[in-house]
Amino acid sequence: MFRVHAVVNDSTHRCRGRTVQAADHKHLVSLEKGFPALKAEGIRVRLPACKGGAVAEKGMMKNIHYTSSEKRSVRKLLLSWFADNQRDLPWRDEYEPYQVWISEIMGQQTQMDRVVRYFNRWMELFPDITAVAAAPEQQLLKAWEGLGYYSRVKNIQRTATLLLENHGGQIPADLNQLLALPGIGPYTAAAILSIAFNQPYPVLDANVERVFARLLDLDQPLKQVQVRKKLQAVAADLLPAGKARLFNQALMEFGALACRPKSPGCSYCPLAAHCRALQHGTVDNRPVPLPREKKIEIVMACGIIIHKNKVYIQQRLPDDVWGSLWEFPGGRLKHGETPIQAAGREVFEETEFSVSWLRPLATVAHHYTKYRVTLHGFTCRLQNSGNTPILHAAVQYRWIPLSGLSDFPFPAGHRQLLVHLDSEMRRENSEN
Numbered sequence: 533m534f535r536v537h538a539v540v541n542d543s544t545h546r547c548r549g550r551t552v553q554a555a556d557h558k559h560l561v562s563l564e565k566g567f568p569a570l571k572a573e574g575i576r577v578r579l580p581a582c583k584g585g586a587v588a589e590k591g592m593m594k595n596i597h598y599t600s601s602e603k604r605s606v607r608k609l610l611l612s613w614f615a616d617n618q619r620d621l622p623w624r625d626e627y628e629p630y631q632v633w634i635s636e637i638m639g640q641q642t643q644m645d646r647v648v649r650y651f652n653r654w655m656e657l658f659p660d661i662t663a664v665a666a667a668p669e670q671q672l673l674k675a676w677e678g679l680g681y682y683s684r685v686k687n688i689q690r691t692a693t694l695l696l697e698n699h700g701g702q703i704p705a706d707l708n709q710l711l712a713l714p715g716i717g718p719y720t721a722a723a724i725l726s727i728a729f730n731q732p733y734p735v736l737d738a739n740v741e742r743v744f745a746r747l748l749d750l751d752q753p754l755k756q757v758q759v760r761k762k763l764q765a766v767a768a769d770l771l772p773a774g775k776a777r778l779f780n781q782a783l784m785e786f787g788a789l790a791c792r793p794k795s796p797g798c799s800y801c802p803l804a805a806h807c808r809a810l811q812h813g814t815v816d817n818r819p820v821p822l823p824r825e826k827k828i829e830i831v832m833a834c835g836i837i838i839h840k841n842k843v844y845i846q847q848r849l850p851d852d853v854w855g856s857l858w859e860f861p862g863g864r865l866k867h868g869e870t871p872i873q874a875a876g877r878e879v880f881e882e883t884e885f886s887v888s889w890l891r892p893l894a895t896v897a898h899h900y901t902k903y904r905v906t907l908h909g910f911t912c913r914l915q916n917s918g919n920t921p922i923l924h925a926a927v928q929y930r931w932i933p934l935s936g937l938s939d940f941p942f943p944a945g946h947r948q949l950l951v952h953l954d955s956e957m958r959r960e961n962s963e964n
């Protein structure tokens with residue numbers, strides 16, 4: 533028997549000969565499309581008002597659990613798959629807690645091959661907690677440049693300092709102590725406890741959630757709080773005693789390499805016999821997709837001021853977006869403004885420099901969170917002789933030769949402009 537939920541109001545509605553409680557016919561029809569059995573059986577459906585998108589369920593997750601023998605089999609198959617297929621990742625050599633912590637923070641929103649590159653360089657520069665705490669923030673930001681979400685690296689340093697002050701320079705193997713540290717939330721704490729200390733905490737990253745959504749054929753969006761709670765319980769229940777480190781990583785790795793978001797390897801999947809989505813033909817719809825978040829377009833312009841073979845850069849305010857990174861002065865276009873006008877205005881508003889000879893250097897695009905940014909860069913010259921700015925949107929400034937700019941951490945768009953600037957300057961020099 534099916535139970536049906538949807539976002540509706542309380543009015544009664546006739547739909548194809550059946551009485552339902554719904555005002556939104558579109559919702560209902562799309563909902564029914566996924567449930568031909570409902571239509572075929574001519575079921576009278578009452579749709580209670582509830583929050584969230586239109587969702588139809590079979591038995592409201594009543595069969596979300598595996599039997600004991602299924603659990604034993606899933607554990608065995610996954611661990612065996614992991615033994616044969618796990619990637620050779622540097623922090624897996626010793627599962628040293630500091631390394632596990634850094635790998636987990638770096639791994640958020642980042643592809644594994646990039647994580648490994650950044651991780652190896654990081655460990656060369658900052659081999660332990662003491663080195664992180666003592667490093668100049670700019671050096672940490674530079675090592676993180678390109679990974680984005682720069683508050684993470686600032687939190688790493690704050691946490692390293694606290695670890696030295698309060699925990700003898702060690703990462704605590706305790707949930708509450710971990711949660712009290714900056715930048716460590718329930719997910720990261722569980723990952724550190726299970727992977728570094730082999731404690732029985734389940735870890736639900738996006739890969740693991742997808743695996744469970746398919747294995748259990750979950751027909752509700754994973755973002756719903758009650759679904760997440762149940763998944764947490766299922767994952768905890770499935771953890772084999774004494775093997776949390778291996779099993780959590782096996783699930784994560786299996787999601788990344790086998791049960792991939794697109795084109796999962798169902799034809800050679802060791803868990804196929806336990807996969808309810810495969811049995812029901814719903815793999816392509818699991819996890820239930822959420823409506824795509826609309827990207828917000830932002831158009832910006834900046835001025836790259838060149839004076840006596842040096843380039844002007846300024847450091848952003850610490851609590852701003854891309855806080856403490858370096859940039860060329862610039863900002864968003866105002867209504868009716870052209871990019872070149874915006875660049876000149878922004879340079880003046882942020883530095884009180886008047887500039888001339890604005891020439892387009894490049895237009896670059898990049899994304900951050902829900903924003904799609906188009907950035908127009910212009911090279912320009914100082915109009916007046918003074919080269920000391922009055923800062924209105926930065927904490928400090930520098931005049932740097934082109935060859936020295938790579939020592940500073942920049943946000944993604946400005947870093948792309950640097951590449952263009954470098955090739956333009958080389959071209960100009962070769963022509964002169």
Ligand code: SF4
Nearest residue numbers: 746791796798801807
């Ligand atoms: S059968 Fe396919 S969908 Fe199911 S767990 Fe295996 S790879 Fe994932």
